Amino acid sequence: MQRNPYLPLPMKLVKNYTETEDKLIHTFTFQFMSEEDEKSFPYMPGQFAEICVFGKGEAPFGIASSPTEPGFLKFSVAKVGVVSTALHLMEEGTMVGVRGPLGNYYPVEQMKGKDIVIIGGGFAFTTLRSLINYMLKPDHRGDYGKITVIYGARNPGLLLYKDERDDWSRRSDIDLICTIDRPAEGWTGKVGFIPTVTKEVAPSSENSLAIICGPPVMIKFTQPELEACGFKPDQMIMSLENRMKCGIGMCGRCNVGNKYVCKDGPVFTRAELNQLPNEY
Amino acid sequence: MRMQKLASAIQDAAKKLLEEKKVDLVVGFSRGSLPLRSTPCFIRKPEDAAKLTWDCSCENNLANYLRRRQDRVAVVAKGCDARSIVALINENQIDRNNLYIIGVPCSGMVDRVKVDAALEGKDLIDVEEKGDTLVLKAKGVTMEVKTGDLMHDTCKVCRYGNPVVYDMMIGDPVPAKPEDNFADVAAFEDLSPAERRAALAAEFSKCIRCYACRNACPMCYCTECFVDCSAPVWVNKSTGTDDNIMFQAGRVFHSAGRCADCGACDRACPMGINLRGMTRKMVKEVKELFGYETGVNLDDKPALAEFKADDPQPFLVKE
Amino acid sequence: MIIAKNALPGLLDKLIAEYEVYAPVKEGTYSLYKQICQGNEAYFGYLNSKTPPKGILFPQSEKLFSYSGAQMEECIDSKKKVAFGIRPCDARSLLLMDNVFKNDQYTDPYYMNRRENTLLVGMACSDPAPTCFCTSMGSGPFDKNGLDVLLTDIGAEYLVEEVSAKGKELMAKMGLSAAGDSQKAAAAKAKESAEVSCRVSTDALKAKLDGNFYDPIWDSIHEKCLGCGSCTYSCPTCHCFDIVDEAKDCNGCRVRNWDSCMFPLFTLHGSGHNPRTSGKERMRQRVMHKFKYFVDRYNDMACVGCGRCIKNCPVNLDIREVLSDIQGS
Numbered sequence: 001m002q003r004n005p006y007l008p009l010p011m012k013l014v015k016n017y018t019e020t021e022d023k024l025i026h027t028f029t030f031q032f033m034s035e036e037d038e039k040s041f042p043y044m045p046g047q048f049a050e051i052c053v054f055g056k057g058e059a060p061f062g063i064a065s066s067p068t069e070p071g072f073l074k075f076s077v078a079k080v081g082v083v084s085t086a087l088h089l090m091e092e093g094t095m096v097g098v099r100g101p102l103g104n105y106y107p108v109e110q111m112k113g114k115d116i117v118i119i120g121g122g123f124a125f126t127t128l129r130s131l132i133n134y135m136l137k138p139d140h141r142g143d144y145g146k147i148t149v150i151y152g153a154r155n156p157g158l159l160l161y162k163d164e165r166d167d168w169s170r171r172s173d174i175d176l177i178c179t180i181d182r183p184a185e186g187w188t189g190k191v192g193f194i195p196t197v198t199k200e201v202a203p204s205s206e207n208s209l210a211i212i213c214g215p216p217v218m219i220k221f222t223q224p225e226l227e228a229c230g231f232k233p234d235q236m237i238m239s240l241e242n243r244m245k246c247g248i249g250m251c252g253r254c255n256v257g258n259k260y261v262c263k264d265g266p267v268f269t270r271a272e273l274n275q276l277p278n279e280y
Numbered sequence: 281m282r283m284q285k286l287a288s289a290i291q292d293a294a295k296k297l298l299e300e301k302k303v304d305l306v307v308g309f310s311r312g313s314l315p316l317r318s319t320p321c322f323i324r325k326p327e328d329a330a331k332l333t334w335d336c337s338c339e340n341n342l343a344n345y346l347r348r349r350q351d352r353v354a355v356v357a358k359g360c361d362a363r364s365i366v367a368l369i370n371e372n373q374i375d376r377n378n379l380y381i382i383g384v385p386c387s388g389m390v391d392r393v394k395v396d397a398a399l400e401g402k403d404l405i406d407v408e409e410k411g412d413t414l415v416l417k418a419k420g421v422t423m424e425v426k427t428g429d430l431m432h433d434t435c436k437v438c439r440y441g442n443p444v445v446y447d448m449m450i451g452d453p454v455p456a457k458p459e460d461n462f463a464d465v466a467a468f469e470d471l472s473p474a475e476r477r478a479a480l481a482a483e484f485s486k487c488i489r490c491y492a493c494r495n496a497c498p499m500c501y502c503t504e505c506f507v508d509c510s511a512p513v514w515v516n517k518s519t520g521t522d523d524n525i526m527f528q529a530g531r532v533f534h535s536a537g538r539c540a541d542c543g544a545c546d547r548a549c550p551m552g553i554n555l556r557g558m559t560r561k562m563v564k565e566v567k568e569l570f571g572y573e574t575g576v577n578l579d580d581k582p583a584l585a586e587f588k589a590d591d592p593q594p595f596l597v598k599e
Numbered sequence: 600m601i602i603a604k605n606a607l608p609g610l611l612d613k614l615i616a617e618y619e620v621y622a623p624v625k626e627g628t629y630s631l632y633k634q635i636c637q638g639n640e641a642y643f644g645y646l647n648s649k650t651p652p653k654g655i656l657f658p659q660s661e662k663l664f665s666y667s668g669a670q671m672e673e674c675i676d677s678k679k680k681v682a683f684g685i686r687p688c689d690a691r692s693l694l695l696m697d698n699v700f701k702n703d704q705y706t707d708p709y710y711m712n713r714r715e716n717t718l719l720v721g722m723a724c725s726d727p728a729p730t731c732f733c734t735s736m737g738s739g740p741f742d743k744n745g746l747d748v749l750l751t752d753i754g755a756e757y758l759v760e761e762v763s764a765k766g767k768e769l770m771a772k773m774g775l776s777a778a779g780d781s782q783k784a785a786a787a788k789a790k791e792s793a794e795v796s797c798r799v800s801t802d803a804l805k806a807k808l809d810g811n812f813y814d815p816i817w818d819s820i821h822e823k824c825l826g827c828g829s830c831t832y833s834c835p836t837c838h839c840f841d842i843v844d845e846a847k848d849c850n851g852c853r854v855r856n857w858d859s860c861m862f863p864l865f866t867l868h869g870s871g872h873n874p875r876t877s878g879k880e881r882m883r884q885r886v887m888h889k890f891k892y893f894v895d896r897y898n899d900m901a902c903v904g905c906g907r908c909i910k911n912c913p914v915n916l917d918i919r920e921v922l923s924d925i926q927g928s
Binding site for chain 3: 005007010052054055056058059081084216241243245246248249252254256257258277280
Binding site for chain 3: 312313314317318319320321322340344345393396397400401402403405419486488489490491492494495496508516517518519520547548550551552
């Protein structure tokens with residue numbers, strides 16, 4: 001019989017980094033305990049894992065690291081409940097369990113040869129970091145056309161992954177546009193809500209795919225802007241969230257219509273979501 | 281026949297209220313899909329009022345459907361329902377001005393567990409009301425049982441069969457009953473702690489944590505029930521006997537001074553657990569400590585929502 | 600084969616020597632499937648159990664693994680079991696549950712281990728209840744599908760039919776005498792006269808559910824529902840569960856408990872957002888899951904017509920009426 005899907009892989013917390021100014025989001029780096037363990041966890045950008053804090057419970061988080069970054073897994077976690085709070089307080093060196101990789105992933109095969117527009121809001125950017133790093137890897141970069149990234153947050157202190165953003169800003173093979181809601185001292189970048197900035201950037205929909213991750217309200221208002229640029233429902237890709245437990249399509253709670261977000265998703269195209277009831 | 285007359289009167293009252301647009305909705309009972317069962321029914325059109333019924337199977341506490349409503353509602357209320365309504369009004373969960381109470385004096389509702397016991401577990405196929413008896417028919421069995429013998433134990437000791445608050449009363453008041461001596465609770469109190477523990481364990485090993493008891497209770501309306509709290513975990517969600525007892529004990533304590541002893545929890549339990557054993561112990565304590573009975577007086581403040589200087593303090597160590 | 604009714608406890612004792620045996624046991628006015636230690640504990644004067652026998656393979660609360668820090672110990676039960684006296688509807692429910700616990704990517708070792716190590720000895724329904732509608736849901740009072748052995752009550756005896764190879768193997772060890780023609784005829788007669796009087800039409804159901812997600816009918820269907828878990832916990836095909844930790848510091852265990860889509864917490868996000876905010880959405884989910892989504896995924900309705908939800912519902916919310924109302928809308 002295959003490996004028990006409920007049994008997590010032991011991993012060690014090597015870095016507990018306070019990602020945002022308000023301290024509500026930390027980025028955790030977990031190290032695989034052996035090469036064998038790492039081989040048993042082959043993942044792709046867009047997938048998630050259930051992080052198990054022994055004594056507290058498990059919770060699902062999108063994987064922020066890219067499979068092109070070997071040896072460890074990164075997750076960015078907001079403090080909202082029992083498990084996330086325990087993680088935030090966790091000392092480096094503590095062992096946790098990680099179950100995964102779970103879910104489907106961004107359609108990197110279909111994305112080949114196309115221009116990619118990535119739009120992320122707030123801390124939904126986690127799996128987008130994975131995707132961007134994956135695409136920027138020298139072996140992969142040539143597979144994709146123009147890469148445009150629009151990343152917005154309420155204020156500069158809430159934007160994740162400063163080091164990555166600095167790196168991406170310096171590169172010529174990726175166009176990173178960061179924006180914040182209202183002007184802030186020291187901020188020289190764009191100011192404006194994501195839908196507005198999307199309209200300004202007006203990415204071409206020709207031979208393009210758009211990947212949008214963010215809170216429901218952001219998606220609600222950004223989608224029409226993309227549609228105005230000509231993006232069809234099968235050109236818009238989203239990652240859904242839902243309350244999850246098993247992560248393997250058995251406990252029945254994360255369904256949207258007849259699809260399980262944990263197993264048939266979390267990545268869906270707009271076209272696929274249009275077939276499903278609006279219950280997410 | 282008396283029940284049919286009451287049913288007709290209820291239908292007429294509901295129809296009139298809806299025709300005159302005095303209310304938007306009438307909550308009552310209609311015929312259930314099984315013999316000797318009624319089901320809560322929501323009537324919004326005058327012509328649908330004919331669906332309303334009344335008989336000895338109208339067991340649910342309809343006050344459960346009246347909390348925090350925006351519409352004007354009429355409710356068909358038995359004595360126990362009326363007490364719950366009073367309790368909810370006093371907790372600001374019901375706006376008295378938007379509620380029309382069709383009071384129906386009640387001499388008791390049948391206990392489905394007693395019917396099952398009488399039929400020795402066979403499924404009831406048909407029932408006929410014959411004066412003060414019920415003729416129960418199951419496969420290969422026909423028996424005549426006094427309706428009074430099938431009454432739920434709650435109804436047997438209920439002294440508030442006549443609704444304490446109403447806008448109209450349908451039917452004649454029911455005769456007064458002797459004072460409730462809480463003999464059932466005294467029997468439990470006579471047990472030693474170990475015996476009590478064993479008695480509770482025997483009952484609560486059957487609990488499947490479906491929360492029918494909690495959801496059937498008009499007074500259980502917390503947006504987050506303590507069982508669902510994850511920080512801290514007050515009670516485990518697994519079905520261990522101790523956790524099952526703790527859940528019910530927590531619920532009973534949260535209902536202290538608010539429980540109208542309507543028995544809805546007991547009736548709702550699919551496993552036939554003796555929930556009244558716990559709820560009535562609390563009702564007895566509240567009566568003895570504070571001289572208070574829930575929901576019998578609109579002007580009363582809920583017992584645990586106030587204090588008096590001479591409240592009993594048996595927990596103090598006195599000089 | 601044949602076994603006299605008064606010899607059945609003896610047969611059960613023989614099984615108990617080798618297997619964990621689960622049989623119906625009388626509990627007050629109802630019966631439950633419980634593990635028996637002696638053959639005479641079993642009670643067969645029942646129509647069906649209060650709660651379904653799914654608990655034999657999928658207990659209401661079970662330890663997945665225990666841990667001390669990151670040191671984990673799996674708790675997988677591979678003991679050989681016999682589920683004795685289960686009804687054809689319940690046997691069918693396990694076939695439906697198999698779809699859930701072994702999907703195209705993952706296998707649930709807890710359920711599947713028990714499943715593979717449990718023999719199902721069924722008891723045909725000579726006397727279906729008025730609330731039974733198994734024949735409308737792909738089963739029937741004498742349906743052998745999913746069983747290893749089927750017993751039929753023919754008066755002072757049971758006719759014992761081997762259904763599967765495993766069943767044949769099991770009964771070969773029991774030393775029963777062969778059935779005569781008159782006994783076989785009696786069993787055939789019992790099958791013929793077993794009538795499931797309640798018919799629930801589902802001809803128009805799928806088509807309706809494919810298109811009525813936003814229909815106002817859902818406003819009225821749920822109105823009397825209390826939102827408790829009686830129906831889901833009574834249902835042989837309900838499989839939803841919760842996973843929690845029960846621990847002190849970092850020593851404890853990961854536990855799986857039955858959960859219900861009728862509870863508000865079921866879909867509550869950490870952010871506070873809940874896609875199913877009221878009883879209406881949750882009732883709709885229950886009906887959609889059983890009669891549309893399960894059909895979309897596995898080509899079968901997740902209902903076997905056992906009628907337990909109908910009998911156990913505190914407010915007499917009847918699924919048969921719900922299905923009829925939906926199709927009539």
